[in-house]
Amino acid sequence: MTETVDHSQEGEATRRDFIHIAAGAAAVGAGVMAAWPLINQMNPAADTLALSTIEFDTSKVMEGMQVVIKWQGKPVFVRNRTAAELQRVKADDRASDLKEPQTDAERTKPGHENMLVVIGSCTHLGCVPTFNAGDFGGWFCPCHGSHYDASGRIRKGPAPLNLVVPDYEFTAGSTVRIG
Template sequence: MAHQDAPQPGRRDFLYIAAGAVGAVGVAGVTWPLINQLNPDASVLALASIEFDLSGIEEGQSVTIKWRGLPVFVRHRTAAEIAEAQAVPLSDLKDPETDEQRTKPGHEQWLIMIANCTHLGCVPVGESGDFDGWFCPCHGSHYDSAGRIRKGPAPKNLVLPPYEFVSDTLVKIG
């Protein structure tokens, strides 16, 4: 018997390859809509960043706005609140962060934070608690006037969203 080379591709091999390619395209066609539906819808993307006018907030006043479906505290702090926050030694803090790290240079009077307790996501009550900041009545977390955790089960400071000042009275969050 003579030694035979590799078998020549035939019609059956072509049909296997063609069927596999059609199957792969079919799987991709079904999978794409399922994955795409996980993307955020247009209403969420529209809220990816917002601009907020600070001029209506008096010194010592806080407002709560909504950004990406989350409540955000915007506080116009008094000089006394700023001085009190800057005087706290880092050794007294559970999550050490200076007051300067929590505000923007030249805008220290403005404190902008996501209004969710870092323990279980409750919304703290403003201008209350043991440190003249925020108090989460659900589990007893106390935050100071810079939104830093000082007492209670919360592990971290209130979260700062990404923001920048467009002008002295206009801030862009997101």
């Protein structure tokens, strides 16, 4: 009877160990290469990234008027509110009928309280509300009857939330950068 002699010492790497490690590394690399297109397709498209910020000169908006600009495919209302509107919304800051209590100061930037910037989609079903309409002098969504005040806060109707205030800042004087 012949005995097989193991010439390798215990703990020493063998050729077989190297082949196992190399095959495992190749399998992991192939898996990453196969998964990369699936992961990469979830990134925003180049045209979307190009629209991630927009700048607008608010000096073009006359007092008491609003301009609708398009940002990321959504309407954005830029409204220059009158002194009477400001007085009315500040008086309503503590009103008991606010579904989502927010003060006007929380919805505007210091030094630019007259300028309101909100996304112009009703928070009920995404309709575009009508300017300077409704019971509170703000917007009215004719589709389902939601009433917003001049600060974009929901006051009456089925909409559950205030009009959304996007991330924005005033950069140079009257120029606002949204996004």
